[in-house]
Amino acid sequence: MTDPLVAAAHAAIARGSKSFALASRLFDPVTRDRATLLYAWCRYADDVIDGQVDGFARVESVGTPAERLAALESGTRAALSRQLPLRRDGVIGDAGATAFAALARVAAETAMPVRYPLDLIEGFRSDVEERRFVTFDDTLIYCYHVAGCVGVMMAIVMGVAPDDSATLDRACDLGLAFQLDNIARDVVEDAANGRCYLPEAWLGEAGLTLSTFAAAYNRAALATVVARLVDAAELYAASSRYGTPTLPWRSAWAVLAAADIYGGIGRRVRAEGVAALDRRVTTSRNEKFAAIARALPAALSRSRRWPAPGPSRAGLWTRPAPT
Numbered sequence: 001m002t003d004p005l006v007a008a009a010h011a012a013i014a015r016g017s018k019s020f021a022l023a024s025r026l027f028d029p030v031t032r033d034r035a036t037l038l039y040a041w042c043r044y045a046d047d048v049i050d051g052q053v054d055g056f057a058r059v060e061s062v063g064t065p066a067e068r069l070a071a072l073e074s075g076t077r078a079a080l081s082r083q084l085p086l087r088r089d090g091v092i093g094d095a096g097a098t099a100f101a102a103l104a105r106v107a108a109e110t111a112m113p114v115r116y117p118l119d120l121i122e123g124f125r126s127d128v129e130e131r132r133f134v135t136f137d138d139t140l141i142y143c144y145h146v147a148g149c150v151g152v153m154m155a156i157v158m159g160v161a162p163d164d165s166a167t168l169d170r171a172c173d174l175g176l177a178f179q180l181d182n183i184a185r186d187v188v189e190d191a192a193n194g195r196c197y198l199p200e201a202w203l204g205e206a207g208l209t210l211s212t213f214a215a216a217y218n219r220a221a222l223a224t225v226v227a228r229l230v231d232a233a234e235l236y237a238a239s240s241r242y243g244t245p246t247l248p249w250r251s252a253w254a255v256l257a258a259a260d261i262y263g264g265i266g267r268r269v270r271a272e273g274v275a276a277l278d279r280r281v282t283t284s285r286n287e288k289f290a291a292i293a294r295a296l297p298a299a300l301s302r303s304r305r306w307p308a309p310g311p312s313r314a315g316l317w318t319r320p321a322p323t
Contacts, residue, residue, distance in 0.1 A: 005105065006033045008098050009040035017043070019261050022288050026254035027158075034109060034157045037102040041079075042120065042150060044099035048072050049124045065128045071096075073121050079104040080114050112153060113162050115322065119149040127195070132210075136199045136232070140317040143179040144172065148319055151175025155243070158251040165322070166309045170243025172319045173236040174259060180233035181266030184226045188214050188277050198225055214277075223273040230270040235316065237263050242310025245303040253292075253299035260291035 013021045013036050020039060024032050048068050063071070079100040103117060123145030133139045155171035156162055183190070183197045190197060191214035203213050206221045213222055237259055244252040264283055269276040283291075298305065 003033075005098065005101055006037065009033075009036040009102050012036075012040045012043050018285075019258065019283070019288060022292070023254045023258040023261065026250055026257060026292065028248065028250050031158055031248075031251060034106050035154060037106040038150075038153055038157055041076075041099045041103035041106075041117075044096060045072055045076070045120065045124065048096070049127055069121070069124055069128045072124065073118075075100045076103065076117055076121055080107055080117060082108065106157065110156050111162060112156055113322070116149045116153045116156075119145055123147075123149075130194075132200065133197055134200045136202065137317060139180075139183070139197055139199050140176060142197060143176045143183075144317075144319050147179035147182075148172040148175035151178070151240075152319070155247075158247050158255075160246060163322075164246070167243045167246045169313060169318060170240045170310070173243075173313075173316065174240035174255065176317070177233040177237035177240060177259070177266075178262045180229050180236065181262050181269070184229045184233070184266055184269045185276075185281050187222070187226055189280065198229065202228060219274045219277050223277060226277070227270045227273070230266040233266050234263065239310070239313055239316055241302070241306040242308055244299070244306060245308040249299050249302075252302050253295050256298050256302075257292045257295035260295055261288055264291065 013024065017039070024035055024039075027035060049065065049072070075096060080103070082104055106112065107114075107117070123142060126142050126145065131138075131142075133142060149172070151171040151174045152168045154175075155168055160167045160171065162168075187196075187198065196203075196210060196213065198213070200210055202225050203210065206225050208218055208221055208225070212218060213225075240259065241256070244255060247255065261283055264287065265281055268281050268283075272281070
């Protein structure tokens with residue numbers, strides 16, 4: 001019999017992220033369902049803050065951004081303390097009740113530490129409060145809160161112990177790499193929405209200002225900053241591979257495939273330079289399947305190619321230590 005909560009989560013992933021949906025098929029069935037439940041909550045939370053549905057279509061949002069954030073945090077805390085079902089009000093709605101139920105289940109089944117879902121909420125707070133990113137560390141802290149902590153949660157879903165800090169640091173690295181590539185791809189679109197996640201220090205070094213960095217006449221200089229961001233993403237992606245030997249082989253396959261797919265987007269943005277700033281860079285379905293094929297032998301040989309615990313992460317930003 002089909003589990004309606006899992007079915008709703010799978011439907012959300014199919015609409016919201018074709019790349020993640022494809023990579024998630026590589027998981028064993030239990031891990032796939034848990035990863036999808038976690039994704040459903042992450043997708044809903046992101047949509048609430050951005051006023052979107054499934055990451056794309058704009059909707060008329062209920063309440064102010066601060067009110068939506070407060071409802072999201074309240075619902076998340078209730079889910080983590082298993083105080084369900086939630087009241088279906090104008091902010092949460094039926095989709096929210098489903099997302100919070102999904103989070104409650106996956107958190108209970110994996111002994112997910114409360115701090116990680118709440119770390120994601122903190123990332124959304126950065127957007128609501130329109131915080132500025134002066135240094136690259138500021139950008140990395142933001143990347144942790146919107147993606148690095150998701151990498152940690154996904155690793156726990158895959159069976160990594162919540163106290164295995166070495167592996168979770170590598171999982172965080174992959175989340176950071178994904179978000180840095182996302183920022184590189186979406187830099188002009190974000191600017192149109194009044195957001196800049198690039199370090200202001202880097203903009204200054206390229207002769208750019210926060211007010212005009214995305215202007216058409218600045219695209220050549222902006223492309224150099226974007227390339228620098230992709231370079232950094234590749235450092236974190238390379239580090240993350242040393243965490244894969246601790247994963248079951250199917251989970252490692254999915255992780256390496258996703259890293260190839262998302263990394264490919266970043267590399268294309270860097271290679272195309274100015275041209276990539278005028279459109280949203282994507283990968284085709286055939287390219288995704290090629291990445292999956294490349295990831296299989298890599299997953300099977302991961303212990304030899306990237307033996308854990310791997311080289312020192314010295315020089316890389318590290319997530320806050322558990323308290």
